[in-house]
Amino acid sequence: MANLKDLKNRIRSVKSTQKITSAMKMVAAAKLRRAQDNAEAARPYAARMSSIINSLASKATPETAPTMLVGTGADQRILLVVLSADRGLCGGFNGSIIRATRREVERLKSEGKTVDLLMVGRKAKDALKRELGDLIVDSREGIQGTAVSFADIDSIADVIRERLENGELDRCLILYNRFISAITQEVTLSSLIPVEVEETEAVDKDSASSAPYEYEPDEATVLEDLLPRNLSTQIYTAILESSASELAARMTAMDNATRNAGDLIDRLTMEYNRRRQAAITTELIEIISGAEAL
C-alpha cells in the first residue's frame, strides 16, 4: 500500500508529465498553423496543374498516352507509397496509417497482385518492418515538417519514375492522412499513376465553352513535361496534408493527455489529503487515549 511519501512523488511525476504534454500541445498548435497555411498555399498550384492535365488527358488516346498518365495498362505490380510521421505521441495518426497499409496490402495480395512499399516517415516503417519488411523497396525519413523542400520530393518521384521505366510497377498509389480539420484527419488512398482524371463530362463542358487550346511545342511534349511535375506536385501536396494532419493529431492527443493528467492530479491530491488527515486523526487518538490511560 502506497504511503504518503509515495503519493507525493506520484503527484510530482504526473505534474511534470502534464507540463511536458501541455508544452507539446502548444508547440504542435503553433506549428499546425504554419503547416495548415503551407497546405492551403499549395492548393492553387495543384488545382491548376490538374486542370491542365485534365484538358490534355481528355484528348489523349490510350494507345498514344505516356505510361505516366495511364499506367502500363497491366495491373500486376503495385507500388504503395505510405506517408507516416517520424515521431510518435500523435494519437491515432500513425496507428490508422499502419492499419490501413496492412489492410490495403492484404487486399491487393488477395487479388493476386505484387505489392511494393515505399515508406515515408519512420513510424510506419518501424511498425511494419517485421511483417512486411520484404515488401519495402525504399524509405525516406526526416523530410516532413514545416519546411518541405521540393528536392526531397523529387527524390521520391525519381524512385517512382525509375521503377516505371524499368517495368517494375504498373500502378502507383499513395496512402496518407488527409487534413480535414484540426480534429478530423482521414486516411486517404489516391492514385499517382495512372493520374486521377476527373469525369470527362466536366472537361467537355469546359472545353466547349472556350476555343480549343494550341499546344507549344505540341501536345505530347507538353504532357511529357507536365507529368513528372504533376507527380512531384501530388506527392508534395500529400506530404503537406500529412504534416498538417500529424500536428493536428498531436495537438488533440496532447490536449487530451494534459486534461487526463489534470484529472489524475486532482484524484491523487484528494487521496493524499484524505490519507494525511487519517494519519493526523490516528495520531490524535493515540495521544488522547494515551493521556486517558494515565
Next chain:
Amino acid sequence: MAETTAFELVTPARVMMAVDASMVVIPGSLGLFGAMPRHAPTISTLQRGVVEVYVNGTVNTRIMVDGGIADVTEDKCVILAERAVSLDNTQRSDIESQRQTADTNGNTRELEFLDAVLDAL
C-alpha cells in the same frame, strides 16, 4: 488600353503574383511570346528565362522562372513554375548566399538557375 488579362504566377509554395496585366512576355520553349488580352488559348512549356509583366503598357515586374508551364486563355494567363525569383525586390547578396549553399550541396540545376538570376539582376 483598358483591356487586361488576369495574370497569375503560381509556385508550389504560394500564389506568387496575381495582377491584371496589359501584356505578359513569356519565355516559351519555342521562344518568347507575348500574352495579351484575347490571345488564342495556348498551353506552352517554358524554358528558363524572364517573365515580364506589363501593367498599363510598361514593365511592372520581372520574374525569373526555371521552366514551367503557361496556360494562356483569352482573358487569363497562368504560369506554373516550380522555381521563381522576382528580379525587382531581390537583393544580390541573398542570391549569392543561396548560390553558396547550392554550390556546397552540389545542386547544379539550382546553381545554373541562380547564375541566370544574377546575370539578369
